[in-house]
Amino acid sequence: MLASYQWLRSLVPQLTASPEDVAARLTSAGLEVEGLTAYGAGSESCIIVRVVSMRPHPNRANLRLVTVDRGGGAAHEELVCGAPNVPDPGGLVVLAPLGTHLPAKGLTLEKKAIGGIESAGMLVSESELGLSEDHDGIIVLPPDFAPVGTRFSDAVPEARDTIFSIGVTPNRPDALGHVGIAREVAALFGFPWSPPEPKLPEPLRGKSAVASDGPPVRDDATKMDSLVRVRIEDGERCAHYGTALSLGVTIRPSPLGIRYRLSALGVRPISNVVDVTNIVMLEFGHPLHAFDLDLVRGAEIIVRRARPGETMRTLDDKEHQLTDDDLVIGDAEGPTGLAGVMGGAHSEIRATTSRVLIECAYFDARGVRRTSRRHGFHTEASHRFERGVDPGDTRAVLTRAAVLMQELGGGTVLSEVRLTTAREIPAAVVRLRLSRVDQLIGVHIAQDEVTGILKRLGFVLDGQEGDTLVLKVPTHRPDVTREVDIIDDIARIRGLETLPAVLPPMHPRLDVGGQEEAVRRARAAAVELGLSEALTFRFIARRWLEAVGAPAPALTVANPMSERESVMRTSLLPGLFEAVSRASRHGEHDVRMFAIGPVFLAAPASDKAPPAEERVTFAAVLSGDRPSYLTKPVAYDVWDAKGVALGWLTRITGGREASAVRAEESERPHHLHPRGAAFLLLDGERVGNFGPVHPDVADAFELPQGALAIEIDLAKILAGGRREPKYTPIPRFPASVRDLAVVVPDGISAGDVERAVREAAGALGEYVTLFDRYVGGGVPAGHASLAFRIVYRVADRTLTDAEVDAQHTKAIETVQARFGATLRA
Numbered sequence: 029m030l031a032s033y034q035w036l037r038s039l040v041p042q043l044t045a046s047p048e049d050v051a052a053r054l055t056s057a058g059l060e061v062e063g064l065t066a067y068g069a070g071s072e073s074c075i076i077v078r079v080v081s082m083r084p085h086p087n088r089a090n091l092r093l094v095t096v097d098r099g100g101g102a103a104h105e106e107l108v109c110g111a112p113n114v115p116d117p118g119g120l121v122v123l124a125p126l127g128t129h130l131p132a133k134g135l136t137l138e139k140k141a142i143g144g145i146e147s148a149g150m151l152v153s154e155s156e157l158g159l160s161e162d163h164d165g166i167i168v169l170p171p172d173f174a175p176v177g178t179r180f181s182d183a184v185p186e187a188r189d190t191i192f193s194i195g196v197t198p199n200r201p202d203a204l205g206h207v208g209i210a211r212e213v214a215a216l217f218g219f220p221w222s223p224p225e226p227k228l229p230e231p232l233r234g235k236s237a238v239a240s241d242g243p244p245v246r247d248d249a250t251k252m253d254s255l256v257r258v259r260i261e262d263g264e265r266c267a268h269y270g271t272a273l274s275l276g277v278t279i280r281p282s283p284l285g286i287r288y289r290l291s292a293l294g295v296r297p298i299s300n301v302v303d304v305t306n307i308v309m310l311e312f313g314h315p316l317h318a319f320d321l322d323l324v325r326g327a328e329i330i331v332r333r334a335r336p337g338e339t340m341r342t343l344d345d346k347e348h349q350l351t352d353d354d355l356v357i358g359d360a361e362g363p364t365g366l367a368g369v370m371g372g373a374h375s376e377i378r379a380t381t382s383r384v385l386i387e388c389a390y391f392d393a394r395g396v397r398r399t400s401r402r403h404g405f406h407t408e409a410s411h412r413f414e415r416g417v418d419p420g421d422t423r424a425v426l427t428r429a430a431v432l433m434q435e436l437g438g439g440t441v442l443s444e445v446r447l448t449t450a451r452e453i454p455a456a457v458v459r460l461r462l463s464r465v466d467q468l469i470g471v472h473i474a475q476d477e478v479t480g481i482l483k484r485l486g487f488v489l490d491g492q493e494g495d496t497l498v499l500k501v502p503t504h505r506p507d508v509t510r511e512v513d514i515i516d517d518i519a520r521i522r523g524l525e526t527l528p529a530v531l532p533p534m535h536p537r538l539d540v541g542g543q544e545e546a547v548r549r550a551r552a553a554a555v556e557l558g559l560s561e562a563l564t565f566r567f568i569a570r571r572w573l574e575a576v577g578a579p580a581p582a583l584t585v586a587n588p589m590s591e592r593e594s595v596m597r598t599s600l601l602p603g604l605f606e607a608v609s610r611a612s613r614h615g616e617h618d619v620r621m622f623a624i625g626p627v628f629l630a631a632p633a634s635d636k637a638p639p640a641e642e643r644v645t646f647a648a649v650l651s652g653d654r655p656s657y658l659t660k661p662v663a664y665d666v667w668d669a670k671g672v673a674l675g676w677l678t679r680i681t682g683g684r685e686a687s688a689v690r691a692e693e694s695e696r697p698h699h700l701h702p703r704g705a706a707f708l709l710l711d712g713e714r715v716g717n718f719g720p721v722h723p724d725v726a727d728a729f730e731l732p733q734g735a736l737a738i739e740i741d742l743a744k745i746l747a748g749g750r751r752e753p754k755y756t757p758i759p760r761f762p763a764s765v766r767d768l769a770v771v772v773p774d775g776i777s778a779g780d781v782e783r784a785v786r787e788a789a790g791a792l793g794e795y796v797t798l799f800d801r802y803v804g805g806g807v808p809a810g811h812a813s814l815a816f817r818i819v820y821r822v823a824d825r826t827l828t829d830a831e832v833d834a835q836h837t838k839a840i841e842t843v844q845a846r847f848g849a850t851l852r853a
Contacts, residue, residue, distance in 0.1 A: 030293045031209050033190040035311075039210035042219045047190040053216045054194065057520040059203055063193040066131065067292040071157045071187040073128040074180040076169065079119045080104055087143035094151065096123060099177030105148035113165035114151070120169035122180050124156075125149045132158030159187060160291045169284075186288040199507040201415035205313020208504060215484035215521050224311075226428040228441060252446050256324060256385060261332040263450030265355045266367065269331055269389040270422045270447045272430040273321065277301060277384050277439035279377065286436070295408070300436040301377050301384055306408075308429045314388060314417045315409035316429055317357075317365060321383035323375040326360020331367065331389070338363055341373040354399050355391065368396035368413035369405050384433065388426045390419040390453070419453045420503030456501040460514050463495055468515050470530040473522065481521045482514070543644070546680070546746050550646055551624055553679035557672055558655070559622040559648055564603030566625070567593035572602035575728045577698025582630040582640035596628040596640070600647035601699060601739060605721075605729040608649050612732055618652035624742070643743040646716075648672060651735040666704040669718045669736040673708055676738075677715075681745060682753050686710050687779050691717065699725045699737065708740060716740030763794065763821040764832045768839065770849035771811050778814050784846055785816055788839035792827065794819040806852075813852050 033047045043050070051061035077096040085091035085108065094109045107123070115121065126149055129136045133156055137149060150156075155163035174183035181188040194203065202208035207223060214221040252273055260266050279299050281287070286307060287297040295306050305316040334340075334350035340363040341347050348366075350356065356363035357372075364372040368391040377384065396413040400406060423445055430441040466472050479489060479497070486502035501508045508514060519527065551561065569592045570581060578599035588594040597603065600623045608619050624646050631641040650668055653661035670688050677686040691697065691705040697717045705719035718738040726733055772781060778798050786796045800815035807813050818839065820832050843849045 029194045029196045029204055029209075031192040031194055031206060032289065032292060033192065034185060034188075035206050035289070036210050036213055039206060039224065040214050040217075040219055040221075043213060043217065045217065047192070050213060051192060054192070054209075054212065056524060057212065057216055058197070059200070059209070059212060060195040061192050062195050065191040065193065067189040067191050068157055068159050068181070068187045068288070070124065070128055070130040070132070071159070071184075072179060072181040074122050074124045074152060074157070076120055076174050076176060076178045076180055076183060077123045078176045079115055079117050079121060081117055082114060085143055085145065087145070091143060093145065096121070096151075097176055098123070099175065102177075106145075107149055107151060108142040108145060108147040109151050109166070111151060111153070111166040113168060115168050118171075120171065120173055120176070121151050122157075122167045122169070123149050124152045130156055130158075132156060157187070159288050160297075184284050184288065186285040186292070189289075189292055191292055198415055201412060201417060201506065202313065202504040204412050204415070205309070206311050208313055211484075211486065215481065219484075221484050221486075224424070224428070226424060226431050228427055228430060228445065252442055252444055255383075256321060256327050256329060258329045258446070258448040259331070260448055260450040261330060262355060265333075265392045265395045266331045267390045267392075267419060267451050267453050268422060268447055268449040269329070269387070270426045270445065271329070271388075272386040272426045272445045273442045274384045274386065274430060274433040274437060274439045275382070275442070277382055277433065277437035279379050279381055279437075282436055299377065301381065301433065304429055304432045304436060305386070308425060308432065309408065309412070311428065312418070312421055312425045313412055314421055314425045315368070315412055316425065317371050317387045317409075318377055319364070319371070319375045319385040319387065320377055320381045321385045322381070324359045324364070324385060325362075328360045329385075329387075330358045330360075332356060332358055334363060340364075340366070342366065342370045343373055343376055344370070345373060348403050351402070353395070354402070355395055357387070366399055366403065366405075367391050369400050369403070369410045370407055382439070384437070384439070386426060386429050386433065388422050388429070390417065390422060416506040418504040420455075423447060453503070455503060456509060457490065458499050458501055458508065458511055458514060460497045460499055460511055461495060462497070464511060465515050465518060468512065469519050469527060471528055473518065477522070478518055481518055485517060485521065487514070543746065546742070547624060547644060550676075550680050550742055553676050554622045554624070554646070554648065556679065557675055559620045559672070562604055562607040562621045562623050564600065564607060564623050564625070565593065566597055566628075568595060568597045568602055569593070570595050572606075572729075573598055575699075576601050576605075576725060578602070579629055581628070583628050598627050598629055599739070600625060600627065600645055601649075601737060602729070604647050604649055605725075605731055605737075608651055608732075608735065609730045612651070612730075617732060618655075620648075620650055622646065622648040643741065644746075646676070646738075646740045646742045648676075648738040649721075649735055650738075651732050663734055664736055666706075666719055666736060669738055670706065673716065673718045673738045673740065677708065677710060677740070677745070681710065684711055687783070688718070689779055690777055691719070697739075698722075710745060713744070715744050757823075759821060759823065761821065761823070761826045763819050764827055764829075766818050766820065766832065766836050767815060768818060768836070768843075769800075769813055769815040769852040770840075770843050770847075771807055771813050771852050772843075772847050772849045774810055774812055776847050781814055781843060781847060781849070782816065784842055785818065785839050788842035789818055789820070789835060790838075792820045792822060792831065792835045793839075794821045815852075 037043050047064055051064060055061050075098060077098050080095040080097050082092055082094050085093055091108055091110045094107045094114055095104050096107060097104055124137055126137050126139050139146060151166040153163050153166050154160040196203045211221050255273060258269055258271055260269055279301060282297055282300045282303040286303050290297045290303060290306055293310055297303050301318050305318050309315045333352050334354040334356050336352060338350045339347055340350060355367040357365040357367055364375045391413050393414055393416045396410055400410040426445045434441045462475055465478060488500040489497060490500050491498040567585060573581060576599055581595035581598055583596035585594055604623045608621055611619055626642045627645050628640040628642055631639060650664040654664050654668060674686050687709045688706045689709055691707050696702060696705040699722055700719040701722050707714050708716040716739050721731060721735045721737050726735060782796055782798055786793060789796060796816055796818050798814060799817050802813040820827055
């Protein structure tokens with residue numbers, strides 16, 4: 029947003045601070061001034077002079093000698109000039125005397141001879157003063173524009189200004205106009221604020237208005253309803269539509285002051301009518317549009333959705349195919365403008381226009397944003413409508429435009445401004461607790477100071493209940509919806525530098541800290557096992573979840589940046605697979621990678637429950653060869669995955685019993701291969717799974733074949749609690765070690781046999797471990813040999829052979845009875 033310092037001073041007459049001070053205060057209050065630009069620098073040294081005579085240069089064919097009168101009784105001066113548009117004697121031009129510095133051209137005028145003749149200065153153009161890009165000729169002023177000898181910047185104050193470049197955040201649409209910025213400046217410097225209240229001229233009693241074809245018309249024919257009717261068909265997208273009429277207008281260039289002000293603010297002057305709509309938009313921040321009333325077919329304006337197949341040519345002379353989501357301003361025969369974005373070429377202002385219909389409306393911000401993006405527009409109007417204009421200033425904006433139109437266009441404005449309303453937009457009401465103000469800001473602020481700040485910002489006190497103020501939010505502040513928003517305004521305007529540095533009170537919660545500590549412990553356990561962490565996105569493509577057989581997404585992103593980020597993940601594996609695939613493509617083939625984070629699963633249906641449940645999970649992938657030294661590389665296998673999974677569970681649970689059980693084909697995880705897939709059990713409850721990645725899934729993610737995956741529900745583990753590790757002294761007595769080799773059918777799990785042996789070993793069994801599984805010669809087909817090592821020991825004595833033999837025999841009998849096992853010789 030570009031803002032004029034001179035314009036702000038006219039709106040806040042008490043303001044005497046320098047542009048630099050104003051910029052500093054605005055920046056400290058959240059409206060960051062990104063730069064200051066001197067507009068028209070050098071014009072304050074220029075004066076208005078009258079051409080006395082003109083003759084050709086004796087030595088240069090393309091130059092002339094112009095004699096000018098500076099007034100005040102001074103002698104006439106002769107200048108060398110090459111401009112083609114020097115007026116005849118008596119015309120007024122602008123002189124830059126010797127010594128004038130012109131920053132736009134980077135030069136200072138010095139006395140020197142041109143073709144042997146010295147020039148007493150230079151007649152300047154607008155481009156040489158930095159007023160516009162026009163360099164076709166010098167500035168020629170109308171007759172009697174100002175007395176000879178007057179400084180140019182005094183005759184045209186807009187020719188010298190300081191322009192603020194303000195970075196307005198999307199939540200502050202009120203700062204997209206000078207009125208809004210002036211309100212902020214007044215509040216920051218402690219001045220009372222009165223918004224401009226333009227008034228229409230006297231009613232047209234006893235006057236006649238000029239019709240489009242010239243002859244006068246009767247007064248009663250100038251009533252607005254007889255000239256144009258307005259109908260709103262879509263009240264959701266257009267709450268109200270305001271109109272004003274100016275009749276008998278003459279299209280001509282705007283005065284210099286208007287043109288220079290527009291140029292200074294980055295808007296190209298076009299004509300008096302169009303310039304009025306732009307200058308009023310820059311003043312209030314509320315866009316307007318002007319129609320040629322004679323080109324409005326059927327004398328009717330209809331605010332509606334576009335119909336299927338409709339097209340429209342906009343002011344940029346481009347044809348657009350409309351959709352039924354586009355809100356258009358139409359007449360009796362078709363669309364004449366894209367609402368809130370750009371007008372149509374059919375009814376634009378022309379050199380022959382004499383009757384002007386001025387539009388000012390309130391359009392829904394979301395609809396304007398969709399239309400603007402769909403058709404590739406970003407205009408001054410759409411920029412403001414997309415953020416939310418003030419619905420309460422429509423009448424004032426129209427009145428201001430109508431008054432300016434009469435001043436600049438020479439026509440007659442109808443005395444009435446009409447507002448066609450489809451729905452009311454009530455002012456928001458927010459309750460403000462004074463105690464909460466002190467609590468959040470960290471310092472006591474008196475009620476009088478609070479209400480003074482809010483009054484300057486436009487808030488209205490609608491009542492008070494104890495220390496609670498009931499406040500009506502001004503319509504120009506759509507960003508204020510909560511108590512904390514008002515407190516933020518109080519802190520901004522009071523000055524953040526006035527607030528003491530106070531450490532806020534802390535209220536720790538054990539329930540939150542416990543989960544965070546568990547996640548840290550889980551991450552540390554994975555790192556201890558030699559895994560590297562991958563940071564993955566919580567947004568993911570729906571097809572990746574389907575590829576791994578994850579639960580259907582419970583949360584869908586309304587406006588995703590791409591299809592890859594369309595839903596919230598229900599599994600960590602797709603993101604982890606993508607990270608492994610990327611690492612493989614970059615030459616990292618040996619991967620030990622893990623991820624910890626939330627997944628978002630569908631919650632049980634309930635009116636009070638959120639749509640999704642957030643659960644913390646753990647996932648890991650092993651791929652390539654396991655680390656080796658002085659040995660041949662060996663690829664990871666399912667036993668590596670089992671070791672990592674059980675080792676990780678042991679570390680984070682403090683020794684709770686963890687085991688693995690083979691997954692049946694009928695219920696194996698979708699993403700795992702049937703051979704090798706297994707479930708993880710903790711205290712007998714299923715908490716996760718591991719195994720080789722299915723070839724179809726590996727192909728979908730471009731994973732190396734043979735990759736292994738682990739997935740564990742960390743939230744379920746946390747729910748079961750954690751055993752604190754206990755110190756066990758080093759054994760003082762020796763152990764007795766026995767091996768047990770049994771042959772069992774293939775369908776029997778080694779883990780089940782191990783648990784049975786452990787139970788049978790009883791109190792004498794210190795630990796049991798499987799150290800071999802063999803199939804082949806000497807073992808019947810359909811069977812496997814399982815070899816276990818059993819360590820017998822007690823803490824208070826040395827066991828006898830008889831005690832060990834008895835307990836070992838019991839273990840053998842238990843395995844034989846339960847599994848039909850036979851001892852292997």
